[in-house]
Amino acid sequence: MTGPVNGEPTIKFTKLFIDGDFVDSVTGKTFETIDPRTGEVIARISEGTKEDIDVAVKAARYAFDFGPWPRLPGAERAKLMMKFADLIDENIEELAALDAIDAGKLYHMCKALDIPSAANTLRYYAGAADKIHGEVLKVAREFHAYTLMEPIGVVGHIIPWNFPTSLFFVKVSPCLAAGCTMVVKPAEQTPLSALFYAHLAKLAGIPDGVINVVPGFGATAGAAVSSHMDIDAVSFTGSTQTGREIMQAAAKSILFNKGEVCVASSRVFVQEGIYDEFEKKLVEKAKTWVIGDPFDPKVQQGPQVDKKQFEKVLSYIEHGKKEGATLLTGGKTVGNKGYYIEPTIFSNIKDDMVIAQDEIFGPVMALKKFKTIEEAIKSANNTRYGLAAGIVTKNLDIANTVSRSIRAGTIWINCYFAFGDDIPFGGYKMSGFGRDYGLEALHKYLQVKSVVTPIYNSPW
Ligand code: ADP
Numbered sequence: 054m055t056g057p058v059n060g061e062p063t064i065k066f067t068k069l070f071i072d073g074d075f076v077d078s079v080t081g082k083t084f085e086t087i088d089p090r091t092g093e094v095i096a097r098i099s100e101g102t103k104e105d106i107d108v109a110v111k112a113a114r115y116a117f118d119f120g121p122w123p124r125l126p127g128a129e130r131a132k133l134m135m136k137f138a139d140l141i142d143e144n145i146e147e148l149a150a151l152d153a154i155d156a157g158k159l160y161h162m163c164k165a166l167d168i169p170s171a172a173n174t175l176r177y178y179a180g181a182a183d184k185i186h187g188e189v190l191k192v193a194r195e196f197h198a199y200t201l202m203e204p205i206g207v208v209g210h211i212i213p214w215n216f217p218t219s220l221f222f223v224k225v226s227p228c229l230a231a232g233c234t235m236v237v238k239p240a241e242q243t244p245l246s247a248l249f250y251a252h253l254a255k256l257a258g259i260p261d262g263v264i265n266v267v268p269g270f271g272a273t274a275g276a277a278v279s280s281h282m283d284i285d286a287v288s289f290t291g292s293t294q295t296g297r298e299i300m301q302a303a304a305k306s307i308l309f310n311k312g313e314v315c316v317a318s319s320r321v322f323v324q325e326g327i328y329d330e331f332e333k334k335l336v337e338k339a340k341t342w343v344i345g346d347p348f349d350p351k352v353q354q355g356p357q358v359d360k361k362q363f364e365k366v367l368s369y370i371e372h373g374k375k376e377g378a379t380l381l382t383g384g385k386t387v388g389n390k391g392y393y394i395e396p397t398i399f400s401n402i403k404d405d406m407v408i409a410q411d412e413i414f415g416p417v418m419a420l421k422k423f424k425t426i427e428e429a430i431k432s433a434n435n436t437r438y439g440l441a442a443g444i445v446t447k448n449l450d451i452a453n454t455v456s457r458s459i460r461a462g463t464i465w466i467n468c469y470f471a472f473g474d475d476i477p478f479g480g481y482k483m484s485g486f487g488r489d490y491g492l493e494a495l496h497k498y499l500q501v502k503s504v505v506t507p508i509y510n511s512p513w
Contacts, residue, residue, distance in 0.1 A: 061150065061154060061348075062147050062150035062151050062154060064095065064096040064151075064245065065249070065252075066245075066248035066249055066251070066252055067083075067096050067097065067098050067099060067248070068098075068099045068248075069099045069101050069105055069109070069265075069266065069267050069268065070248060070251035070252070070264075070265060070266040070267075071105070071108055071109045071112055071265045071267065072108075072109075072112035072116075072261050072262045072265065073255055073260075073261025073262065074261075075248075075251075075252075076099075077099055078099040078100050078101055078102065078104075078105050078269075079102070079104040079105050079108065080100070080102060080104065082099070082100040082102070083097040083098060083099055083100055084097065084098055084100045084241065084268075084269075084270070085097055085098075086098050086155060086241075086242070086243075086244055086245060087242075087359060087360075088154055088155075088391075089156070089157035089355070089356040089357060089358055089359055089363075089391055089392045090154075090157060090346055090347070090355070090356055090390075090391045091390055091391050092360065092390060092391060092392070095154055095155065095245070096245070098244050098245075098248075098268050099268065100268070100269050100270070100274075101238070101267035101268055101269035101273075101274040102269060102273045102274055102277070103273060103274070103276075103277040105267050105269070105274070106236060106238075106267055106269075106274055106277035106278055106281060107277070107281075109236045109265040109267050110207060110209075110236055110281055110283050110284060111283075112261070112262040112265055113207045113234040113235060113236050113262055113263070113265055114207050114234075114283055115262055116234040116260060116261065116262030116263050117204075117206055117207050117233065117234040120234070120260055120261075120262055120263070121260055122232060122234060122259075122260050122263045123204050123232035123233070123234075124232075125232070126183065127182035127183030127184070127185060127230070127232075128182070128183040130179070130182045130229065130230065130232065131179040131180065131182040131183055131230070132179075133257055133258050133259050134175050134176070134178065134179035134182065134226070134229055134230065134257075134259075135175075135176060135179050136257040136258060137175055137253060137254055137257035137259060138172040138173070138175040138176045138179070139172075140253040140256055140257055141168060141169075141171060141172040141175070141250075141253060142169065142172050144249070144253065145164055145168050145169065146164060147249070148163070148168045148218065148246055148249060149161075149163035149164035149167070149168050150348075151245040151246045151249060152167065152168075152217055152218055152243070152245075152246050153347045153348055153355075154245070155217065155242070155243045155244070155245045155246065156214055156215070156217055156242065156243045156358050157311065157347055157355040157356040157357065157358055157392070158310060158347055158355060159310075159347045159352060159353075159354075159355055160347050160348045160350075161350050162310075163218070167216065167218045167219050168218055170219065170474075171218045171219055171221070171222040172222075173474060174219075174222040174223060174226045174474050174490075175222055175226045175229075177226070177474035177475065178226040178227045178229065178230040178474075178495065179226075179230065181227075181230050181492060181495055182229075182230040182231075182232075185202050185230070185231065185495070185499065186202060187199055187200035187201045187202050187501070187502075188200050190503075192505075195507060195508050195509075196505050196506060196507055196508060197505070197506050197507075197508050198503060198504065198505040198506075199503075199504050200501050200502060200503050200504070201501070201502040201504060202499045202500075202501060202502075203232075203499065203500055203501075203502055204231045204232035204233045204498060204499060204500075205231070205233055205285050205286045205497075205498050205499060205500050206233060206234075206284075206285030206286070207233065207234050207235065207236070207283060207284050207285050208228050208233045208234070208235045208236075208284065208285065208286045208287070208288060208498060209235070209236050209238070209278035209279065209281065209284040209286070209287040209288070210224040210225065210228070210235055210236070210237045210238065210278075210287075210288050210289075211238050211271075211275050211278055211279065211287065211288070211289040211290070211291060211295075211299070212224065212237065212238065212239045212240055212247065212290065213240050213290050213291040213292075214240035214241075214242040214243040214313075214358050214359075215310060215313040215314060215315070215358070215414070216310075217239065217240065217243040217245075217246050217247065218246050218250075220290050221237065221239070221246070221247055221250060222250075223290075223489045223490060223494070224237075224288050224290075224489070225237065225250075225264065227494045227495045227497065227498055228288075228498045229259070229263070229264075230495060230498075231495060231498035231499050233286075233498050234262060234263045234264075235263070235264055235265065236265045236267060236278060236284065237251075237264065237265065237266045237267070238267055238268070238269060238274050238275050238278050239266065239268050240291075241268065241269065241270045241271070242358050242359050243358070244268035247266050247268070248266055248268070250264075250266070251264060251265075251266040271291075271295060275295075275299075276298075276302060279298075279299040279302040280302040286497070286498065287299060288487075288497065290315075290485075290489075292412070293412070293437070293438075293483045293484070293485075296485060309470060311354050311355060311356070311357055311358075311394075311415065311416055312366075312413065312414060312415040312416040312417060313357065313358060313362070313414050313415065314414075314470075315412070315414075315440055315441075315484075317414070318418065318443060318469060319412070319413055319417065319418060319419060320402070320409055320418075320419050320421065320432075320433070320436075321418060321419070321420050321421070322421050322422075322423050322429045322432055322433060323420060323421070323422060323423070324422075324423060324424075324429075325422050325423065325424055328422045332381065332400060332420060335398060335418075335420070336381050336382045336398060339382050339383060339395075339396040339397075339398055340382055342354055342396045344387050344393055344395070344396075345393075354393075354396065354416060355393075356391045356392040356393045357392040357393070357394060357415060358392070359392065360392060362392070362414065362415070363386075363392035363394065365414070365415075366394055366413060366414065366415030366416075366417065367386070367394065369407070369408055369411065369413045369415065369417060370383075370384050370394075370397055370417060372406075372407045372408060373399045373402075373406070373407070373408040373417070373419070376403075376406045376407060376408070377401070377403075377406075378399040378400065378401055378402045378403075378406060378408060378419065379399060379400045379401045380397070380398075380399055381398040381399065381400050381420075382395070382396070382397065382398050383395035383396050383397030383398060383416070383417075384397050394415060394416055395416070396416045396418075397415075397416060397417045397418070398417075398418045398419075398420060399417070399418070399419045399420065400419075400420040400421075400422075401420075401421075402419040402420065402421050404421075404432050404435045406419075409421075409436075410436060410437070412438060426451055426454065426455065429455075430454075430455060430458045430459065433459050434458070434459060434460050436482075437482055437483040438480065438482060438483055438484045439459075439460045439461040439462060439480050439481030439482040439483070439484050440461060440462055440463065440479075440480040440481075440484035440485075441461055441462065441463040441464070441465065441478075441480075442459045442461045442463075442464055442465070443464070443465040443466075443468070443469045444456060444459075444464065444465070444466050444467070445467055446466075446467070452466045452467075460481045460482060461480070461481055461484075462478065462479045462480045462481050462484065462488070463476075463478055472490070473490065474490055474491070475490070475491055475492075476490055476491055477489070477490055477491035477492075477493040477494065478490045478491075479493075
């Protein structure tokens with residue numbers, strides 16, 4: 054494991070951001086945000102609980118009902134969103150360092166990818182802000198009917214820790230474009246960049262109360278967001294279990310990023326003809342993978358985000374061994390401090406094994422040999438999840454058949470992790486519903502109003 058290098062950021066924002074100001078929590082309580090490289094405290098953050106969510110929702114409600122944001126022409130909202138995006142670009146190094154120190158993400162990856170693409174997500178939706186419109190309906194009776202697209206209101210965003218920046222902007226950007234106001238609850242593991250974004254939003258001139266950021270825990274602050282009577286829509290990305298809880302409350306994917314990716318290629322099906330060579334090359338690659346301080350440019354894999362995730366991944370590895378899968382490489386921790394895990398590869402997996410069924414969220418890959426395409430499709434679909442899948446083939450017929458047969462929201466053919474602001478992304482089955490990115494996502498934050506009026510003396 055390579056050692057630590059400098060680049061640590063200064064922590065400027067540790068309080069809740071409500072109605073345009075950084076404030077203490079109602080209870081005055083704080084919680085620790087931990088550096089996963091060392092297990093040590095980075096800073097103490099004001100802890101938002103139900104009371105703070107109430108205050109934040111009131112501010113967002115007022116800003117929606119009486120403030121300028123939903124009433125501004127789309128082009129004016131777009132200007133402020135563009136300014137916000139420019140400020141992100143201007144602060145790119147500091148922001149990348151915050152995600153690296155808080156989430157254990159690779160600093161250079163954040164600087165080259167996560168942060169600039171988040172600014173571009175804002176720009177994409179800024180471009181859509183003045184193109185939101187309803188339709189004139191051709192109705193069968195003597196009525197003039199049309200639809201209006203109106204912002205849905207106050208939105209609660211619950212953000213996970215694996216992509217603290219990307220997922221913040223995937224949610225906040227279309228929501229801003231639509232004219233909504235919002236309460237954002239970042240993950241307790243990764244509150245630092247979200248608070249910095251709140252500061253930049255204010256600098257950009259986004260009116261007070263439009264974006265409120267309340268760090269806190271899932272069971273308290275998160276639950277208060279998902280069950281709040283005065284929040285009109287909740288947007289959540291996180292585990293399936295939490296998603297279920299949120300649905301009740303609201304009544305109504307390997308090695309990239311340490312495997313902490315909802316679209317990680319955790320199950321890999323390889324045809325028998327190339328299996329042995331594939332396995333050999335993969336294991337060689339895993340063994341030379343560089344693990345260490347995420348600020349070091351040579352490093353390819355940083356620590357898991359926190360102790361809980363670290364232990365969870367290790368317990369899945371033990372499960373895999375007990376269930377009889379063959380451990381080809383990895384399986385152990387690295388170093389004697391922080392939350393580092395070796396890239397781990399299992400072979401001889403069976404579809405019903407826990408490591409094949411659960412979302413491990415760590416650097417653990419399960420390999421399976423197959424003979425026929427039908428067999429591979431059947432195994433691929435034999436999961437409760439359906440967010441994304443990748444196919445590697447030179448045969449166009451196979452690519453077409455497999456892409457239509459796999460029940461997943463995104464199919465990558467001869468590529469992987471290919472995202473775009475303009476490509477809708479979301480899951481089938483237990484991987485959720487609704488889409489982020491694309492104009493599809495804008496529609497999550499809009500509601501349709503039908504307006505109908507009689508046309509007297511109509512010639513038809
Ligand atoms: P993980 O289990 O992988 O840490 P979670 O789904 O628990 O992922 O967390 C994702 C986000 O959901 C975090 O912001 C977390 O605080 C929040 N969260 C967790 N539990 C709840 C809950 N019961 N209600 C609302 N939000 C929650």
